[in-house]
Amino acid sequence: FALLVSLSMFSQKTYRAMGWKLSRDLPQNEIKVNLGTTIFASHPEVTYERIIDSDFSVGGALGVSLDNDLYPLNFVFIPFVRWFFGGSAENLQKYGAGFFIEANGGLFSTDVYKAFYDEGLSVSYTETGVGAGLGIAIGWKYLSRNNWIGEIYLGGGRDFVNDGGYPRLGITVGKRF
Numbered sequence: 001f002a003l004l005v006s007l008s009m010f011s012q013k014t015y016r017a018m019g020w021k022l023s024r025d026l027p028q029n030e031i032k033v034n035l036g037t038t039i040f041a042s043h044p045e046v047t048y049e050r051i052i053d054s055d056f057s058v059g060g061a062l063g064v065s066l067d068n069d070l071y072p073l074n075f076v077f078i079p080f081v082r083w084f085f086g087g088s089a090e091n092l093q094k095y096g097a098g099f100f101i102e103a104n105g106g107l108f109s110t111d112v113y114k115a116f117y118d119e120g121l122s123v124s125y126t127e128t129g130v131g132a133g134l135g136i137a138i139g140w141k142y143l144s145r146n147n148w149i150g151e152i153y154l155g156g157g158r159d160f161v162n163d164g165g166y167p168r169l170g171i172t173v174g175k176r177f
Helices: 002-009 035-042
Strands: 012-017 020-024 028-034 045-053 056-064 075-084 098-118 121-143 150-160 165-177
Touching: 028 035, 028 056, 028 150, 035 075, 035 165, 045 165, 075 165, 098 150, 098 165, 121 165
Parallel strands: none
Antiparallel strands: 012 020, 028 045, 028 165, 045 056, 056 075, 075 098, 098 121, 121 150, 150 165
């Protein structure tokens, strides 16, 4: 099974350009850095994305918070799938680019504030909790002729463990290879 999957994922792509049937390896892997959360929220986030087809990709984002006052999550891993609109195999500039809708899952660590009354006194404390959830996002990806990527997206998800949510937002820059 693993051999079949690896052969199909790393095989050559065939596409048409100006009526000619061409076959060559198209760059399908992307590494990106989320500048939005890194600069404004002290939460560096790195993303890997694999373009499966002209309108479909899968990937994962991994982030760690350096300042919990600015960003609500300590650690986050977000696997996602994206469906692109407007891409085609004939137009390589729009292959896996343009407007997209994203479905994601989230596994993260967050500080949970707890408060209760004990013998008439109000007691509160913060403990680290683990959360998991599902969410959606929308965004736009720009692909340059040199395979540089810029994207912007906004969304969120529902935390099913702690009865809360998680943000999904970013301004990313990266490279397709």
